[in-house]
Amino acid sequence: MKRRGKKISKLRDGERVDSADRIDKTNRKNDQKLDRKKKLVKYEALPEYLQDNEFIRDYYRCEWPLKDIALSLFSWHNETLNIWTHLGGFVVFVTLTVMSFTEKTTTVENLFAGVFRGTGDGEWMNMKNNGSGDSFPDSYARQITNPSFLDINRDGYEVAIWPWFVFLGGAMGCLISSTLSHLFACHSLRYNLFFWRLDYAGISLMIVSSFFCPVYYIFCDQPYWCIFYLTTITIFGILAIITLLSPALFSGRFRSFRATLFLAMGFSGLIPATHALFLHYGHPQVLVALGYEIIMGILYATGAVFYMTRFPERCKPGAFDLVGHSHQIFHVFVVAAALTHCVASLVIMDWRRGMGSPTLQ
Numbered sequence: 386m387k388r389r390g391k392k393i394s395k396l397r398d399g400e401r402v403d404s405a406d407r408i409d410k411t412n413r414k415n416d417q418k419l420d421r422k423k424k425l426v427k428y429e430a431l432p433e434y435l436q437d438n439e440f441i442r443d444y445y446r447c448e449w450p451l452k453d454i455a456l457s458l459f460s461w462h463n464e465t466l467n468i469w470t471h472l473g474g475f476v477v478f479v480t481l482t483v484m485s486f487t488e489k490t491t492t493v494e495n496l497f498a499g500v501f502r503g504t505g506d507g508e509w510m511n512m513k514n515n516g517s518g519d520s521f522p523d524s525y526a527r528q529i530t531n532p533s534f535l536d537i538n539r540d541g542y543e544v545a546i547w548p549w550f551v552f553l554g555g556a557m558g559c560l561i562s563s564t565l566s567h568l569f570a571c572h573s574l575r576y577n578l579f580f581w582r583l584d585y586a587g588i589s590l591m592i593v594s595s596f597f598c599p600v601y602y603i604f605c606d607q608p609y610w611c612i613f614y615l616t617t618i619t620i621f622g623i624l625a626i627i628t629l630l631s632p633a634l635f636s637g638r639f640r641s642f643r644a645t646l647f648l649a650m651g652f653s654g655l656i657p658a659t660h661a662l663f664l665h666y667g668h669p670q671v672l673v674a675l676g677y678e679i680i681m682g683i684l685y686a687t688g689a690v691f692y693m694t695r696f697p698e699r700c701k702p703g704a705f706d707l708v709g710h711s712h713q714i715f716h717v718f719v720v721a722a723a724l725t726h727c728v729a730s731l732v733i734m735d736w737r738r739g740m741g742s743p744t745l746q
């Protein structure tokens with residue numbers, strides 16, 4: 386019993402020392418945290434999980450409190466433009482979605498004119514009425530007169546517009562995930578893992594949702610092909626998300642792997658595109674839409690090259706920390722590509738409306 390009592394008192398002494406140590410460590414950690422609070426730090430001062438791009442030398446937020454991180458939306462650091470490029474894109478897509486739901490008479494042209502000018506009745510519409518600037522030959526049913534998921538063309542056929550909303554939803558999901566990731570991922574290791582997973586899931590979602598409009602409108606009179614292509618890309622998207630859940634793939638070493646995976650998903654669209662060309666090569670609107678999709682592919686690929694090579698900051702480390710580094714350029718290309726895909730989708734929707742054939746619902 387005595388021995389046991391001695392043992393207990395020894396343990397208690399040890400525990401006391403342990404807890405004092407723990408308090409000391411916590412205090413030191415808190416002091417460090419206070420030091421770091423709202424202070425931008427250099428690359429070398431970052432914990433390993435935040436060291437991603439050694440060519441960006443300074444202006445890092447590191448393990449800031451959440452409130453300060455939220456407020457950093459309005460201050461300068463090396464993620465400011467990464468956040469705002471995609472937040473701006475998100476606002477544009479929200480506007481497009483609201484307009485698609487609410488506009489009583491919306492055309493392909495003034496949907497975009499409305500976003501950028503704040504009104505749906507712009508010069509573009511007048512140009513069309515004057516017969517100039519007609520980039521969509523043989524299209525005669527341009528009006529989205531029914532703000533629902535079904536659109537009625539002038540022959541009374543119902544044309545589903547849900548694939549358009551699937552794409553808008555995917556684009557908004559991707560852009561807001563990216564915005565939040567760039568804003569909050571610096572808070573802690575847990576946040577870092579969560580938000581970059583969310584970002585990669587958002588990119589996969591955007592790629593998958595981009596297939597819906599063109600595939601649906603091209604193949605809606607061939608349901609087996611339509612279902613085959615949409616199911617295949619959805620499965621690819623889910624596999625990509627599962628693959629990218631592995632934290633091992635988050636490091637900078639796997640930057641090219643991630644970009645290649647997304648590019649492979651995107652460029653698998655060449656298969657249905659070639660099929661579409663084979664089926665409808667005589668339709669100018671299909672060719673116009675494919676032309677826009679090629680521009681979209683070039684924009685995504687160019688963005689991915691900046692992302693992978695980390696140009697221009699690798700040529701002059703530290704010179705592009707705040708403005709002009711590769712990730713910001715990549716973001717601008719992503720938004721431009723998504724908007725180009727919007728135009729392609731609207732052209733192909735127009736074409737299907739004009740076809741006057743019944744579609745899948």
Ligand SMILES: [Zn+2]
Pocket residue numbers: 467563567712716
């Ligand atoms: Zn990003």
